[in-house]
Amino acid sequence: MLILQLPDGSSKQYEQPVTAEKVAMDISPRLAQAAMAAVVDGKKVDLTTPLPDGEHTFKLLTDRDADSLEILRHTTAHVMAQAVRRVFGKDVQYTIGPALTDDFQYGFYYDFDMPTPAKQEDLEKIEQEMQKIVAEKLPLARLELPVEAAKQKFGQLGQAYKVELIDDLVKDANVSSVSLYEQGDFVDLCRGPHLPNTGKVKAFKLMSVAGAYWRGSEQNKMLTRIYGVAYFDKKAMDEHIQRVEQAKLRDHRLLGKQLGLFLISDAVGPGLPLWLPRGTVIRHQLEGWIRSELTARGYQLVITPHIGRLAMYRTSGHYPYYKDSQFPPILMQDKESACCAEHANEPVLEEGYLLKPMNCPHHIQIYKANQHSYRDLPVRLAEFGTVYRMEQSGELNGLTRVRGFTQDDAHLFCTPDQLEDEVRGCCDLVKLVLGTLGLTDYRVRVGMRDPASDKYVGDPANWERAEQNLRNVVSHLGMNYSEEKGEAAFYGPKIDFVVRDCLGREWQLGTVQVDYNLPERFGLEYMGSDNQPHRPVMVHRAPFGSMERFIGILIEHFGGAFPLWLSPVQAAVLPVSDKFNEYAIKVQQAGKDAGLRVELDDAPDKIGAKIRRWTMQKVPYLFVVGQREQDEQTVSVRQRGAAEVGTFKLDAAIAAMNEEAASRGAKAAFAAT
RNA sequence: GCCAGCGUAGCUCAACGGUAGAGCACCGCUUUUGUAAAGCGGGGGUUGCGGGUUCAAAUCCCACCGCUGGCUCCA
Numbered sequence A: 001m002l003i004l005q006l007p008d009g010s011s012k013q014y015e016q017p018v019t020a021e022k023v024a025m026d027i028s029p030r031l032a033q034a035a036m037a038a039v040v041d042g043k044k045v046d047l048t049t050p051l052p053d054g055e056h057t058f059k060l061l062t063d064r065d066a067d068s069l070e071i072l073r074h075t076t077a078h079v080m081a082q083a084v085r086r087v088f089g090k091d092v093q094y095t096i097g098p099a100l101t102d103d104f105q106y107g108f109y110y111d112f113d114m115p116t117p118a119k120q121e122d123l124e125k126i127e128q129e130m131q132k133i134v135a136e137k138l139p140l141a142r143l144e145l146p147v148e149a150a151k152q153k154f155g156q157l158g159q160a161y162k163v164e165l166i167d168d169l170v171k172d173a174n175v176s177s178v179s180l181y182e183q184g185d186f187v188d189l190c191r192g193p194h195l196p197n198t199g200k201v202k203a204f205k206l207m208s209v210a211g212a213y214w215r216g217s218e219q220n221k222m223l224t225r226i227y228g229v230a231y232f233d234k235k236a237m238d239e240h241i242q243r244v245e246q247a248k249l250r251d252h253r254l255l256g257k258q259l260g261l262f263l264i265s266d267a268v269g270p271g272l273p274l275w276l277p278r279g280t281v282i283r284h285q286l287e288g289w290i291r292s293e294l295t296a297r298g299y300q301l302v303i304t305p306h307i308g309r310l311a312m313y314r315t316s317g318h319y320p321y322y323k324d325s326q327f328p329p330i331l332m333q334d335k336e337s338a339c340c341a342e343h344a345n346e347p348v349l350e351e352g353y354l355l356k357p358m359n360c361p362h363h364i365q366i367y368k369a370n371q372h373s374y375r376d377l378p379v380r381l382a383e384f385g386t387v388y389r390m391e392q393s394g395e396l397n398g399l400t401r402v403r404g405f406t407q408d409d410a411h412l413f414c415t416p417d418q419l420e421d422e423v424r425g426c427c428d429l430v431k432l433v434l435g436t437l438g439l440t441d442y443r444v445r446v447g448m449r450d451p452a453s454d455k456y457v458g459d460p461a462n463w464e465r466a467e468q469n470l471r472n473v474v475s476h477l478g479m480n481y482s483e484e485k486g487e488a489a490f491y492g493p494k495i496d497f498v499v500r501d502c503l504g505r506e507w508q509l510g511t512v513q514v515d516y517n518l519p520e521r522f523g524l525e526y527m528g529s530d531n532q533p534h535r536p537v538m539v540h541r542a543p544f545g546s547m548e549r550f551i552g553i554l555i556e557h558f559g560g561a562f563p564l565w566l567s568p569v570q571a572a573v574l575p576v577s578d579k580f581n582e583y584a585i586k587v588q589q590a591g592k593d594a595g596l597r598v599e600l601d602d603a604p605d606k607i608g609a610k611i612r613r614w615t616m617q618k619v620p621y622l623f624v625v626g627q628r629e630q631d632e633q634t635v636s637v638r639q640r641g642a643a644e645v646g647t648f649k650l651d652a653a654i655a656a657m658n659e660e661a662a663s664r665g666a667k668a669a670f671a672a673t
Numbered sequence B: 001g002c003c004a005g006c007g008u009a010g011c012u013c014a015a016c017g018g019u020a021g022a023g024c025a026c027c028g029c030u031u032u033u034g035u036a037a038a039g040c041g042g043g044g045g046u047u048g049c050g051g052g053u054u055c056a057a058a059u060c061c062c063a064c065c066g067c068u069g070g071c072u073c074c075a
Helices: A020-027 A029-034 A066-088 A122-135 A147-156 A160-173 A234-248 A252-258 A277-296 A310-316 A360-368 A419-436 A460-475 A517-521 A547-558 A578-593 A607-616 A627-632 A650-662
Strands: A002-005 A011-014 A035-040 A043-045 A054-062 A108-113 A141-146 A177-183 A186-189 A203-213 A222-231 A307-309 A330-332 A348-355 A379-388 A404-414 A442-448 A481-485 A494-500 A506-515 A537-542 A571-575 A598-600 A621-625 A634-639 A644-649
Touching: A011 A020, A020 A029, A020 A035, A020 A054, A029 A035, A029 A054, A035 A066, A054 A066, A066 A108, A066 A122, A066 A177, A066 A186, A066 A203, A066 A222, A122 A203, A141 A147, A147 A160, A147 A177, A147 A186, A160 A186, A203 A234, A222 A234, A252 A547, A277 A379, A277 A404, A277 A419, A277 A547, A307 A310, A310 A348, A310 A360, A310 A517, A360 A379, A360 A404, A360 A517, A360 A537, A404 A419, A404 A547, A419 A460, A419 A494, A419 A506, A419 A537, A442 A460, A460 A494, A460 A506, A506 A517, A506 A547, A517 A537, A571 A578, A571 A607, A578 A598, A578 A621, A578 A627, A578 A650, A607 A621, A621 A627, A627 A634, A627 A644, A634 A650, A644 A650
Parallel strands: A002 A054, A442 A481, A571 A598, A571 A621
Antiparallel strands: A002 A011, A035 A043, A035 A054, A108 A222, A141 A177, A177 A186, A203 A222, A307 A348, A330 A348, A379 A404, A404 A537, A442 A494, A494 A506, A506 A537, A621 A634, A634 A644
């Protein structure tokens, strides 16, 4: 006997055996046609799976339910794997192929081990085969097999990866049987659920082919990953593709070029951005703003060199622990101290220097230069410090992943008692930065060490303490966060503020890190009230993270349309003909005198062309001036995103703009008339 | 670093074995312009770099550099 509670509150009784499909048919044939899967007691199941006895909540998933999309995509991944096997033959091994539901670009992928990796141009062939499989309307049959039988089956099929996956299921979950899904000539190890048959797969597109290491480890073989997307109808898929295309227009690499913000020149080197005049304005605005916040919060500004002795980075641990991601050291040849002529040309390592990968050792030297009393603490040393890291070539990405970048760095030296307050203060600053700029869509990641890894310095007891400190702070900040193992810095755990770029890729911006280890390695001290030396704790923090990455994200966030205070050009003066150039110069000068960044467009173009030019540059305000404006000492104001907002006295327009700029985006200068 | 794709004028792209082209931008002339592109003319390229195949290479092959999408990494 089976009793099903339906979502509308009604219930239905059945004699066994019954499947969800039968229930759907019973309710209405149209529903049965639209049904993709069912949810029994909150768990998604196939339409064809026999329902268990007893009383259950029951819901059918149709193509309109968001949950169905995941099932559709998962089934589409199976269809793709089947097609790949048909096209490329039985030598292809299929490994894992999940659905993606929160990825901006892709809807699923499948990783294959194939004798020769698939190429971009193969995707079309695979798609055509997939269409055939869809037309065949192959039913997906679920089978439960005992572990040994399943291993034997995949062994016979030459699917060694599946055998390995089953072994892991036994090892990790101690399962005695596994589920398989079979569709025509294809069978896969899979938890399910799936669509009832391949004919339910409607709109899909294969998007790209990439390499991916088996189990995500570079020790393992590189597999061929094919990404695709699937929807229940073509319209939804076209909208998806449209959405991705639109997002690409916000890409900071594109806008950086169009708006003349920065340049990455191969002549200078990959990952070494050059800030163009307009981009530099944005950076200076942000730096100036945060500098005033820092001085108000008791920070002291310092400046340190771009290189430091290798020996110092051995002490800090940077050199031994992160040797691979640094530019090679600058080694000095010291012929005098060479033991003999034979070794005279060998560099003497101890005399070498390192391009700094981090600012902390320099700041530590500043702390060490004086004695400190507990009364002095916390000492907060801040610097826009430029650091260099040898990032892997395949990782470089516009401004968001570079090899030379400037951190809005600071190191706070405090007593253990002060630590959590200091960390809280740093988190507040990060939130101020993100909030002011409207970057509200971020997540907080608490990065802990991975005890199994040997890439961390210091005493486990220090780590325990530091991790507990961070937990204490975040749990009282009212922020959602996730704790992630293996995401710590090598010297301590950290709180990271992570945002997404236009293509949905995550980037860490602000960071706050607790460090008991470097103070120990450098022997830092302060004198306590007990007249005994004590060891301070350090906080490393950067609210922007790096200026490069932050501005890269900011460009995408605003789509290049920066708020007035950040806009490289705040207004352009556009005379309707060169008869009014003289008045236009006066307008420009008045703006400049008031501290605004104003450009003059005296090109021999018609006014429409001028408007178009500066509109495309996303300049917030355009001042059109002609006979009337000259006569009345006014400007006709055109606002970005709107058309004309009216004619204003020159002085009033300038004053209103200054007010808007000072508000950092909180106020608008002109109400549309 | 690894897998796949790409690299042609300042920018966006065409030509895909047979003399390298367009639009925008730039320069000159005409027009003196009223809210998203006036007209005409001109200059500009050893097709990323280096080899090879061929009577002939932007085009085919090899190596290198760089970029893009992923993977790994990410202090």
